[in-house]
Amino acid sequence: MARILIVDDSPTETFKMEEILTRKGHQIWKASGGEEGVALAKKELPDLVLMDVVMPGINGFQATRQLTKNAETSHIPVIIVTTKDQETDRLWGKRQGASSYLTKPIDEKALVKAIDEALAS
Numbered sequence: 001m002a003r004i005l006i007v008d009d010s011p012t013e014t015f016k017m018e019e020i021l022t023r024k025g026h027q028i029w030k031a032s033g034g035e036e037g038v039a040l041a042k043k044e045l046p047d048l049v050l051m052d053v054v055m056p057g058i059n060g061f062q063a064t065r066q067l068t069k070n071a072e073t074s075h076i077p078v079i080i081v082t083t084k085d086q087e088t089d090r091l092w093g094k095r096q097g098a099s100s101y102l103t104k105p106i107d108e109k110a111l112v113k114a115i116d117e118a119l120a121s
Contacts (some may be wrong), residue, residue: 001025002119005044007037007063008052008081013104017050017081020108021115034063041073048118051098053082053089061096068097077118081106 004026008014018028029044031037035057041049053060060080067073077099085103093101100114
């Protein structure tokens with residue numbers, strides 16, 4: 001299946017997403033912050049990135065912009081997965097290059113659907 005990078009500073013949220021995705025047969029990498037996530041994405045070139053927004057250091061919007069604007073990583077779809085649920089946050093996420101925007105608590109069906117759609121395009 002797909003190689004997916006989870007970038008989230010919450011061990012609980014990371015565990016939940018990892019559990020769902022490994023059950024679906026995906027290979028998982030994890031990063032606990034935006035800077036680490038960008039570096040790992042450049043090194044491993046995953047098929048998809050799940051990106052939290054609120055993290056120490058560079059936030060998920062900044063990390064998404066770095067990945068989607070970089071020639072090495074611009075082909076990797078980024079799905080933002082966050083507690084930020086305002087319409088302005090959703091618009092800003094899309095402007096940074098995110099292919100989808102999901103809110104926590106994560107719904108398994110919505111997560112799987114967003115991943116399948118991002119990987120298909």
